[in-house]
Amino acid sequence: MPNKNFFETNFSNAINNALEIAMKNDKNVICYGLGVTDPKGVFGTTTGLEKKFGKHRVFDVPTSENALTGIGIGASLNNLRCVMTHQRVDFFLLAMDQLVNNASKWYYMYGGKKSVPITIRLIVGRGWGQGPTHSQNLQSWFAHIPGLKVVMPSNPYDAKGMLLSSIYDPNPVIFLENRWLHYTKASIPKKKYFVPINKAKIVKKGKDITIVSMSYLTPEAIIASKYLEKLKISSEVIDLRSIKPIDFLTIRKSIKKTKNLLVLDTGFKFCSVSSEIITSILEKNHKILKNPPNRLTMPDIPEPTSFGLTKHIYMTHLEIISKVLDILKINKKYLKKLKISKPKFHDVPNEGFKGPF
Amino acid sequence: MKLNLLKNIYREFFRIRTIEEDLAKNYNDQKMRCPVHLSSGQEAVAAVFSNIVKKRDFAVSTHRGHAHYLAKGGNLNKMIAEIYGKEDGCSSGKGGSMHLIDLDVNFMGSTAIVGNSMPIGVGLGLSLKIKKQKGLSFVFLGDGAVESGVFYEALNFAAVKKLPVIFICENNLYSVYSSLEVRQPKNRKIYKLAREIGIKSEHCDGMDSLKIYKCLKRTISETRRGKGPQFIEFSTYRWREHCGPNYDNDIGYRTLKEFEFWKKKDPLSKLKKLILKKSPGQKKSLINIELSIKKEVKESFQRAKNMNFPKKSSLFKDVYAK
Numbered sequence: 001m002p003n004k005n006f007f008e009t010n011f012s013n014a015i016n017n018a019l020e021i022a023m024k025n026d027k028n029v030i031c032y033g034l035g036v037t038d039p040k041g042v043f044g045t046t047t048g049l050e051k052k053f054g055k056h057r058v059f060d061v062p063t064s065e066n067a068l069t070g071i072g073i074g075a076s077l078n079n080l081r082c083v084m085t086h087q088r089v090d091f092f093l094l095a096m097d098q099l100v101n102n103a104s105k106w107y108y109m110y111g112g113k114k115s116v117p118i119t120i121r122l123i124v125g126r127g128w129g130q131g132p133t134h135s136q137n138l139q140s141w142f143a144h145i146p147g148l149k150v151v152m153p154s155n156p157y158d159a160k161g162m163l164l165s166s167i168y169d170p171n172p173v174i175f176l177e178n179r180w181l182h183y184t185k186a187s188i189p190k191k192k193y194f195v196p197i198n199k200a201k202i203v204k205k206g207k208d209i210t211i212v213s214m215s216y217l218t219p220e221a222i223i224a225s226k227y228l229e230k231l232k233i234s235s236e237v238i239d240l241r242s243i244k245p246i247d248f249l250t251i252r253k254s255i256k257k258t259k260n261l262l263v264l265d266t267g268f269k270f271c272s273v274s275s276e277i278i279t280s281i282l283e284k285n286h287k288i289l290k291n292p293p294n295r296l297t298m299p300d301i302p303e304p305t306s307f308g309l310t311k312h313i314y315m316t317h318l319e320i321i322s323k324v325l326d327i328l329k330i331n332k333k334y335l336k337k338l339k340i341s342k343p344k345f346h347d348v349p350n351e352g353f354k355g356p357f
Numbered sequence: 358m359k360l361n362l363l364k365n366i367y368r369e370f371f372r373i374r375t376i377e378e379d380l381a382k383n384y385n386d387q388k389m390r391c392p393v394h395l396s397s398g399q400e401a402v403a404a405v406f407s408n409i410v411k412k413r414d415f416a417v418s419t420h421r422g423h424a425h426y427l428a429k430g431g432n433l434n435k436m437i438a439e440i441y442g443k444e445d446g447c448s449s450g451k452g453g454s455m456h457l458i459d460l461d462v463n464f465m466g467s468t469a470i471v472g473n474s475m476p477i478g479v480g481l482g483l484s485l486k487i488k489k490q491k492g493l494s495f496v497f498l499g500d501g502a503v504e505s506g507v508f509y510e511a512l513n514f515a516a517v518k519k520l521p522v523i524f525i526c527e528n529n530l531y532s533v534y535s536s537l538e539v540r541q542p543k544n545r546k547i548y549k550l551a552r553e554i555g556i557k558s559e560h561c562d563g564m565d566s567l568k569i570y571k572c573l574k575r576t577i578s579e580t581r582r583g584k585g586p587q588f589i590e591f592s593t594y595r596w597r598e599h600c601g602p603n604y605d606n607d608i609g610y611r612t613l614k615e616f617e618f619w620k621k622k623d624p625l626s627k628l629k630k631l632i633l634k635k636s637p638g639q640k641k642s643l644i645n646i647e648l649s650i651k652k653e654v655k656e657s658f659q660r661a662k663n664m665n666f667p668k669k670s671s672l673f674k675d676v677y678a679k
């Protein structure tokens with residue numbers, strides 16, 4: 001029987017629902033960004049909000065990313081809670097000055113007088129030839145800056161709970177949404193709830209290897225771990241959820257048990273979140289692992305546009321399984337046994353997707 | 358205006374229109390797997406520009422850059438191949454529709470981040486001046502770019518240094534689905550804003566080839582004579598959706614009435630009528646022009662479809678220059 005306290009929804013609706021709850025509960029919450037009131041409502045994440053809360057609190061903006069970030073900072077200094085939205089991370093790069101020189105350090109550099117409770121939603125593009133300037137995963141840039149929090153939810157439940165936590169957090173939070181996750185479905189509570197911004201989640205228990213993942217790689221890791229079970233390999237999948245602060249405790253506890261580590265990262269390899277995780281683990285105890293740690297990331301090249309090129313670099317459960325076998329020194333012939341079929345098109349989130357955005 | 362010139366403009370115009378509309382037609386085959394921003398409806402400025410610009414001049418453009426690339430003389434086959442992600446694409450399949458380049462004709466690049474090619478064009482202008490090189494630098498931009506800080510910064514620098522730069526702003530009233538109303542103050546005139554920054558500027562109807570010609574001819578020759586940068590705002594309108602092959606008048610961000618008002622202005626059919634009125638005997642000649650363009654474009658699509666994707670090894674090529 002369906003539980004009346006839950007509802008069936010997808011990731012973008014979960015975002016919409018969180019925004020609605022926050023705006024209903026607190027008249028200081030405002031929401032703005034390019035396209036938030038247009039007919040597409042930022043992939044449905046802001047649809048209907050203007051009607052419910054009025055055009056003073058929900059509004060479209062000029063193409064002025066840097067100024068509007070500063071404007072959000074200013075408004076938050078007078079206790080508004082701004083949720084700013086960008087259809088691509090790449091567009092937000094214009095605002096690095098306001099983010100890095102102001103938002104991240106305002107609290108610290110004025111001796112803890114006034115913090116900046118701004119939430120910046122950034123959508124990461126993927127597939128359909130998004131190309132070099134519409135698909136960047138720059139979580140490690142943001143995580144590098146002291147004073148910023150960075151989250152990457154991987155499912156509708158966390159999306160809602162973490163957005164609410166972000167909005168009520170007294171600090172600036174970078175909220176990264178992968179475009180493909182917008183379609184993922186789940187049944188989630190109707191009421192207000194919070195998912196903390198410092199706790200990773202063990203999404204599958206296991207004992208042979210720890211797979212740490214983030215964002216859209218978490219569903220892939222779960223699929224991989226199911227296949228691995230067929231080979232009698234028991235993997236523990238940890239969804240980071242929060243990139244900064246990062247929950248080393250949960251990761252370390254898991255590795256103590258499994259003694260093996262694979263980190264999945266949606267970003268470029270060099271100086272990535274995966275670099276940080278592996279370093280920090282080994283720094284504390286270089287004997288914790290039985291086998292060398294390993295990782296899967298995007299290669300250190302700009303993401304090309306061509307369908308014929310991205311097919312070589314898009315990571316799926318297949319690459320994850322193969323990497324796990326590598327780490328555990330298991331013969332690759334077992335991979336063939338699994339008879340994993342690849343989707344016909346690597347560059348779409350589902351069969352219904354016909355481009356272009 | 359001389360008949361020959363009118364015909365040349367018509368040829369260029371018809372070619373750009375045909376290419377954009379064929380992109381729309383073929384897009385649903387799901388073989389062009391990248392975002393495309395078509396210029397259908399607003400190609401007149403580019404078509405006229407093509408008949409005045411010189412090869413040595415530089416140009417840069419935006420996400421909506423097909424028409425500008427073509428008008429500058431950019432290679433058609435390489436553009437279509439790029440949009441299909443093929444190895445012979447003008448950017449080797451790395452950049453797609455939003456990153457076009459053809460150095461043979463000094464089309465120096467179109468970029469996908471709003472406002473971000475403006476200073477590049479100004480930098481090209483600076484280089485011309487420092488190297489005492491002949492030529493101009495053309496910067497294409499949309500009305501949305503006016504809202505970014507770099508608009509002011511780029512224009513300001515061009516003005517201070519009196520650079521040989523011409524800014525061509527195609528004001529099509531929208532940025533994605535957002536009308537000017539929610540983005541800029543009501544009585545703003547973009548060209549006046551440019552003037553206040555210190556750049557000679559004017560406004561022109563972007564749906565009238567003759568007016569566009571007069572305006573561009575005069576401003577360009579002034580800047581060629583060393584009179585400094587200029588800014589022209591053209592009023593125009595895109596027919597199809599912001600990004601993609603379809604019409605989107607049903608989703609509610611603009612009215613069908615508005616769309617039809619602008620569609621009626623179609624400067625391509627107006628130009629054809631003008632030519633035929635001037636010289637009814639041209640009918641056959643225009644038909645021949647159209648046929649040969651249709652053939653050229655069709656072949657170009659066929660060629661791109663049959664071509665290979667770039668090799669896997671090219672993934673790691675060109676990250677750094679040697």
Ligand SMILES: Cc1ncc(C[n+]2csc(CCOP(=O)(O)OP(=O)(O)O)c2C)c(N)n1
Pocket residue numbers: 034063065091092094420421469470471472498499500501502503529531532533599
């Ligand atoms: C900095 C930045 N912000 C937002 C976007 C998303 N975007 C892509 S095209 C576009 C519209 C820009 O409008 P305009 O400059 O008028 O050009 P048009 O599409 O009308 O030709 C926007 C906002 C972007 N590419 N870059």
Ligand SMILES: [Mg+2]
Pocket residue numbers: 499500501527528529530531532533
């Ligand atoms: Mg526009």
